[in-house]
Amino acid sequence: MTRGDKLILVLVLVVALGAFGFLALRRQAAPSPAVAQVVVEVDGKEVERFPLANLRAGERRRVRGPLGYSVIEGGENKVRMVSSPCPDKVCVARGWISAPGEAIVCVPNHVVVHVEGGAQKQGYDALTQ
Amino acid sequence: MGGQTRRLLHLSLLVAGGTALHVFEGLLPALGALPGAKLGLANLVTLLALALYGPGATWWVVGLRVLLGSLLGGTLLTTTFFLSLAGAVGSTLVMMLAFRLGRRVLSIMGVSVLGAVAHNVSQLLLAALLIQHLGIFFYLPYLLLFALPTGCFIGITAGYVLRLFPPAASSYRWKKDPLRGVVPKAWNM
Numbered sequence A: 001m002t003r004g005d006k007l008i009l010v011l012v013l014v015v016a017l018g019a020f021g022f023l024a025l026r027r028q029a030a031p032s033p034a035v036a037q038v039v040v041e042v043d044g045k046e047v048e049r050f051p052l053a054n055l056r057a058g059e060r061r062r063v064r065g066p067l068g069y070s071v072i073e074g075g076e077n078k079v080r081m082v083s084s085p086c087p088d089k090v091c092v093a094r095g096w097i098s099a100p101g102e103a104i105v106c107v108p109n110h111v112v113v114h115v116e117g118g119a120q121k122q123g124y125d126a127l128t129q
Numbered sequence B: 001m002g003g004q005t006r007r008l009l010h011l012s013l014l015v016a017g018g019t020a021l022h023v024f025e026g027l028l029p030a031l032g033a034l035p036g037a038k039l040g041l042a043n044l045v046t047l048l049a050l051a052l053y054g055p056g057a058t059w060w061v062v063g064l065r066v067l068l069g070s071l072l073g074g075t076l077l078t079t080t081f082f083l084s085l086a087g088a089v090g091s092t093l094v095m096m097l098a099f100r101l102g103r104r105v106l107s108i109m110g111v112s113v114l115g116a117v118a119h120n121v122s123q124l125l126l127a128a129l130l131i132q133h134l135g136i137f138f139y140l141p142y143l144l145l146f147a148l149p150t151g152c153f154i155g156i157t158a159g160y161v162l163r164l165f166p167p168a169a170s171s172y173r174w175k176k177d178p179l180r181g182v183v184p185k186a187w188n189m
Helices: A003-029 B003-027 B043-073 B079-101 B108-131 B134-163
Strands: A037-042 A045-051 A060-065 A068-074 A079-083 A103-106 A111-116
Touching (some): A003 B108, A003 B134, A037 A060, A045 A060, A060 A111, A079 A103, A103 B108, A103 B134, B003 B043, B043 B108, B043 B134, B079 B108, B108 B134
Antiparallel strands (some): A037 A045, A037 A111, A068 A079, A103 A111
C-alpha cells in the first residue's frame, strides 16, 4: 500500500460522495409535483405518460419492449415493475418508485419507467432589482 | 522448462482460471437491486497477466476469458455478454495505463481499485447507450463505494500470488511489497 494507493482510495470515495450529493441536490431541485406523472420510455422514446394518481393500486399495464412485455403495477401513489422478460430481473428488484427523478430501468428490454413532477408553471429564473 | 513454455503455461492457466471465475461470478445472485455490483473476481486474472507478461498477452487473456466464460455461462452475444465485454475492456485499459504511468506511485492495490472503478463505469456507459437514457447513472455512487472494498480485496490477493514469483519473472518491478502495511505480519505466508 503506497501513498498513491491511498490517494486513489480517497479520490474514489470523494467522487462517490460527491455523486451522492449531486443526485440529492437534483432531487431537491426538481419541482414538487403538482401532478406526478409516470413516464414510460422504450428505446429512449416516450410511449406512455399518465398521472401517477390515475394508476389504481393493483392496476397493471403492459409495456412492449424488444424481448416482450414488461408489466408495471400501481400502488398507493407509487409504481413498480411486477414482471419482465429479462434474464436478470434487476428492474423487478428495484421495487416501488414514487418520487420525481426516481427510475426503474430494464436494460435487456430497453424499458425505462420514471416519475416526473407535474408540469408546474415556473416563475422567473431571476429578477434584477 | 524454457521461458517460452512457461509463459504459455502461465497464460493458459490464467485463461482457465479467469474463465472459471467469470462463470462463478455469473452464478452469484445479484446484490439486491444493484446491477453490476460484482466482486470483480475475474479482474484478478487481468492484474496477474499484466504484472507478469505485460499488455500484449493480457489482451489475449482477457478476450479469451470473456469469450469462453460467456460460452460456458450461456450468455454469448446477449446483453450480459456485451456488458461483460465493456467492463473487461474498460478495466483492462485503465489498469494498463495505471501500470505504465503509475509504477512509481502505485502498488498493485491502487491499480486494482482503479480497475474495479473502471469496470463499473464502462458497464454503466454501455448500459446508458443501450437504453438511450442517462438515468442509470443513479447507480454510480453505490457502485463506486462498492468497488473500493472489492478492489482492495482483489489487489491483496494478486499481491499474495505475485510474491510466489521471483521479481525477475515479472514485467513490472515493484518498488515496495504491495502488501506491506496492509496485511498483518501474522498472515504473511
